[in-house]
Amino acid sequence: MSLLADPSVILAAENAISGNIATVGYGLAVLGPGIGLGILIGKTVEGMARQPEVAGQLRTTMFIGVAFVEVLGLLGLITGFLFT
Template sequence: MGKFIGAGLAMGIGAIGAGIGEGRIGASAMEAMARQPEMIGTLTTRMILADAIAETTGIYSLVIAFMILLVV
C-alpha cells in the first residue's frame, strides 16, 4: 500500500512542477510575442525547446513512479 502512495506522490509532485514551469514559459513567450511580433518564429522555436526541457521533470517523475511500483 505504501508504494502506491509513494508512486502517486512522486508523479503528482513532478507533474505540478512541470505544469507550473510550462505555464510560465508559455506566458513569457506570449508576452514577448505581443511586444515584438516580428520575432514570432524565433520565439516559438525557443518556447517549444524550453517546454521540452521543462517536461523532462514530469517524464523523470513518471519513470521513478514506475520504478517504485515495479522494483520496490
C-alpha cells in the same frame, strides 16, 4: 480478549488505506513542470505581443524549452514506475 481476536480491529485493518507513496510522488513531480510550462508559454506569448517581428524566434526557443520541461514530467513518471 486480545486486540488481534477483536473483529473490529481486523475489519479496520482491512479497510486501511493501502498503496504506494510513489503515486503521491508522481503527483508532486507534475507540479513543477506544470508551473514551468505555464510561465514559459505565458512569457513567450507576452514577448510575441510586445515584438511581433521576433515571433518565429520566440516560438522556436519556446518549443525547445517545452521539450526540456516535459522531460522533467516524464522522469517523474518513470521514477514512479521504477520504485513501485
